[in-house]
Amino acid sequence: MSESPLLHPADNASVREADMGSVFHSWSAQGAIAPFVIAGGKGSRIWDYEGNTYLDFSSMLVNVNIGHQHEKVISAIKAQADVLTTVAPAHANNMRALAAQKILSKAPKGFSKIFFTNGGADANENAIRMARIHTGRDKVISFYRSYHGNTGSAIVSTGDWRRIPNEYARGHKHVFGPYLYRSEYWATTPEQESERALHFLERTIAAEGPTGIAALLIESVPGTAGILVPPPGYLAGVRALCDKYGILLILDEVMAGFGRTGEWFAFNKYDVVPDLITFAKGVNSGYIPVGGVIISDPIIRTFDEKVFPGGLTYSGHPLACASIIATIDAMEDEKIVENAKHIGETVLGPGLEALKAKHAVIGDVRGSGVFWAVEFVTDHASKAPVDAAWMGKLKNALLAHKLLPFMADNRLHVVPPCVVTEDEAREGLAIIDAVLGELS
Secondary structure (H helix, E strand, O other), rough: OOHHHOOOOOHHHHHHHHHHHOOOOOOHHHHHOOOOOEEEEEEEEEOOOOEEEEEEEHHHHHOOOOOOOHHHHHHHHHHHHHHOOOOOOOOOOOHHHHHHHHHHOOOOOEEEEEEOOOHHHHHHHHHHHHHHHHHHEEEEEEEEOOOOOOOOHHHHHHHHHHHHEEEEEEEEEEEEEOOHHHHOOOOHHEEEEEEHHHHHHHHHHHHHHHEEEEEEEEOOOOOOOOOOHHHHHHHHHHHHHHHHHOEEEEOOOOOOOOOOOOOOOOHHHHHHOOOOEEHHHHHOOOOOEEEEEEEEHHHHHOOOOOOOOOOOOOOOHHHHHHHHHHHHHHHHOHHHHHHHHHHHHHHHHHHHHHHHHOOOOOOOOOOOOOOOEEEEEOOOOOOEOOHHHHHHHHHHHHOOOEOEEEEEOOOOEEOOOOOOOOHHEEEEEEEEHHHHHHOO
């Protein structure tokens, strides 16, 4: 059999053509896409098959926290592949136990077990299942501005447009979370936004019937919805409401966790402890699909005698677990979480604020660590979002300047890997500055 030319492609066009002819892409009209072609990567950079190198300010889907092709993680996957490539979840395996222990070492006190999943969506799915069984209640409240994944309950917990054609799961209600720049509560200060959003949440709880609500499921920092950093007191207020009404608090750390905000978990800086924590993405930088639920002890005890009605064939896959162990080890040894915090405080935060002062099209900047959003408007008075055509021009111009962006609605999300250097971060900001100058 002759070798396929796709094994060693010399150009982007042949790869793109083959991809579009045989791969069905997510969230897309198949005839309207032209996928960006990637051949390889290292650290904060990726390249195509024609030798063009790009600074990755997307971290793919905001998950390559440790950077592309980290040697320690790749070596750990290879070493485990030589020993055991897969094992059924009912059996015990040292890699699974070690990975669970590594994750638990970063969790708050009172969490002592991990349920492994294949990614963030099914992590949220199973957290909801645990909450419903533990409480004996059914309803789940989440934000309109949110994304929790594309499985049955996770997509219905999601608040954006993707929920609407997929509303098959029961018992889900939504509220508007805090977002001062576009406040639903006529707030003018962060404190007002927090107080009024909490008031509306409590009124929703009362109207829906507190004794029927199993959980509040929220992203510690909503990511895809706009990197909506919670205002002072908000997450603590949510925790207090959950305690008041006997509702479980599930914090979705799928995108925000494992270094992205400059903390191991984004909720760490808010002095809040949830009942269930969901994770994926940054726990191993997406090198192999994996996610999970970090479970607090009271919920664990619920299932000491009661059967948990959930499972996945690849739960705690040994290759994924090896990559988790190596990732967390490398992040500790190389102080990668600390680097993310430093880059946010000294380069990205100040740099993006300077761009806001310079370019009138920037309406708002928000974030921390390597987790930032730049929101574009036609004018500051109305805050009217720029249109899709303008955002398309921005994307094309950034790519032309060799920067790979992450974009959503009228926003540019500045989300490089946690290993990004000061020089690379400044390089990215300079490209954004130049492109905005061109577009204006």
